[in-house]
Amino acid sequence: MNAPKDALLTVDEMALFVDYYQLTMGQADFDAQNDAIITANYYVRQVPQGQYLIAAGLEQVIHYILNLRFTDTALDWLAQRGDLHADYLAALKDFHFDGSIFAAPEGTPVFPNEPIINVTGRSRDVQLCETYLLCVMNFQTLIATKASRIVESARGRPVFDFGARRAHGRDAGILAARASFIGGASGTSLVLAGHYFDIPYVGTMAHKFISERPTELEAFRDYATAFPNNTTLLIDTYDTLEGARNACIVAKEMETRGARLRAVRLDSGDLLKLSKEVRRILDAAGLNYVQIIASHELDEFQIDTLLKKGAPLDSFGVGTRLATGANFNSFTNEGGTSALGGVYKLVESDGRPVGKRSLDEPTKATLPGRKQVYRVTDANGNYVKDCVTLWDEPVSEGQPLLIPIIQDGELVYGFPSLQDIQTSTTAELNKLPDSHKGLTGAKSYLVEVDSVLNEGISCITGMT
């Protein structure tokens, strides 16, 4: 397997991208000769917005797990710390993941409390993957889900990720573009994401380009000269309607050269009112082919309302609230942390279902046992329900959600292109009944937990 182009971390660094307790527990497991074969589940207890999630991030996770090694450089550095012992560090030198992973493919709609990834292997090995897996899956799943909501609100109009400048660091900018594309975005403003993932990248102009020239008209002309076939003019630097009239002048000049102005962009103000007035100005000049692009604190709530009220907008650039997975309703300002709280929990050890009872906070209890999910559809292929069962339990209906990715340390899965993932995401979301979608008030989707599993709760060890 080739490294995904966004690997970012060197092989020395990969081994250190762990919460330290992965290593201290590893030491204690090593000392106690704990060689149990365990399974951990990645799943999400609660969806931040709406009722579904779009799984994303698996390719980076699998790359990490297959390539994770403890180099001398990393081990020497850890040895200086003194907390870990030489015998355990020496054993880490031989680490390579030889377990098995089953997972829902990227772009799959998934639901709370059902396993999205099963990692099976030696206890110490399975826990080494936790920090990276959670970090990458939680973020990309958050963003792919947010993107799918925004794309849905745009009703077929293209949505572009403009979020790199407000993303949480460089990797967030890159991965937000990737996950947005999985969730249905048409492209990104971030060139490096275009390069890594072979997805479209786009650019218009900034206010700077205009304000450093003597007049807006001069700026528009300079840009149109440079890009006769791909000019979008930003018209709100001084006065949006005056900007629209200047755009008309330049568009007419372009026509005389056999070129066409592609679009104007609104980036501030009352987008409903301005888009209508700008559309009238453009149409009155015979420029009905010129599109109007909107950006400026957009999200699914804003876009939905603009379009419901008839804003003549043709596409959307969504920045901050997409790339940070903003978890709030921008009309009521109610919300919470912009993060997906996915967890990675031990469910089986040497064939024995295990879990956490969490008497003082029952919502944090885990469902013991290695599990599969069966997705049940109707005759038209539409989703009816998911059934969570024990791994080997015979079932009468549905298709297994978790498919083999790594078996005994070998990659057995071919990662699809992002374009194929996007196509599949769209198709799958179309099979999810509308009642479980929508921006607010969607109904939760039925995830049945098999009775054998529910009884399993009683097998949790360590109870008093």
Add this chain to the structure above:
Amino acid sequence: MNAPKDALLTVDEMALFVDYYQLTMGQADFDAQNDAIITANYYVRQVPQGQYLIAAGLEQVIHYILNLRFTDTALDWLAQRGDLHADYLAALKDFHFDGSIFAAPEGTPVFPNEPIINVTGRSRDVQLCETYLLCVMNFQTLIATKASRIVESARGRPVFDFGARRAHGRDAGILAARASFIGGASGTSLVLAGHYFDIPYVGTMAHKFISERPTELEAFRDYATAFPNNTTLLIDTYDTLEGARNACIVAKEMETRGARLRAVRLDSGDLLKLSKEVRRILDAAGLNYVQIIASHELDEFQIDTLLKKGAPLDSFGVGTRLATGANFNSFTNEGGTSALGGVYKLVESDGRPVGKRSLDEPTKATLPGRKQVYRVTDANGNYVKDCVTLWDEPVSEGQPLLIPIIQDGELVYGFPSLQDIQTSTTAELNKLPDSHKGLTGAKSYLVEVDSVLNEGISCITGMT
């Protein structure tokens, strides 16, 4: 200058970490032979929570700007796209930043609408830095600020960053640890951040370690054996009070071996009630030296309330809400996007103050002119007000906030250690009067804008 250890991007990749419009505008500027010398300001219009910000991220930004090159690999890839012309791409090959940068050092408290960084250089060069500068400064400043609030709420008790698993990707995990440390955190759980930045990293144990063993007591014993001098036991896997009693058994066993249990950790449930009961159990067993660490959906609001109510907690592990800069009040659930909306705006071109009027959204207008900030203090060194003036304007009081970092392409600043930055942050925050701090209801700090500057608004070009 050596690369900061978290450089992450290769030199081929650095040039592509731009929003595409930086390059399309560059092309149009190249075609129009725009060789103006400009200044752009980085500043923040609004603080997400509270009234101050802790500036962070400068070292990464400067590393990027000094090392930014367009390699053949990057240029060849851009050439395939077709939108940019060969002459401009050829010119990019010679790019290196030869301008000047003045900035507030990392760890400085800064306030809305005052410049934090001035970048001066050739127009095309200055704009190439925008995406990276905004991405890295916005995120780290958001997190350093959040950390300082959380640290303040902890009233001297150590706060640790536990957020990597919910951070927005790998870089966010790493930079959140860095920025948290600047803001006053005592360390991180992420080993790689410890490695990059030479800051403390810590680890306790996960529920997995306990639930895979036949009994909690057995798990505690295994861990205590491995780390006789540094054991923290997680006691909420099944029943917290039973866990506390098991911890007492192990602590007493450790005592017979001349060792001491360091701490127990609570990670769920009613932390106020549980911490009091656990403290009683520990004390009754003569274990008053055993500390209690809390984690579990903490932030400054939760910690403040716990301590006001007398929770006997000794330190805090803060994850999701620290590493994502959660911008909401966890009691009222009111908030907004977890991002800092810092902007990078043209303010001067060839000595002429320029700006953006933004008639349709006056809050997005810019204050024209290259600016300096003077921080005025009283006889005790406490902050009185900041004065924003034109760059060369004579002033009668205060110390300049923006100091030289790069002059004519040469680094003229020695980056302090993170430990020194943290010390300075703490000292500076102590000089900010309490009325501007506090978790809610803080008063805004006075940032005076010089009258010459205010008059400058009329010089914005392009007005009708």
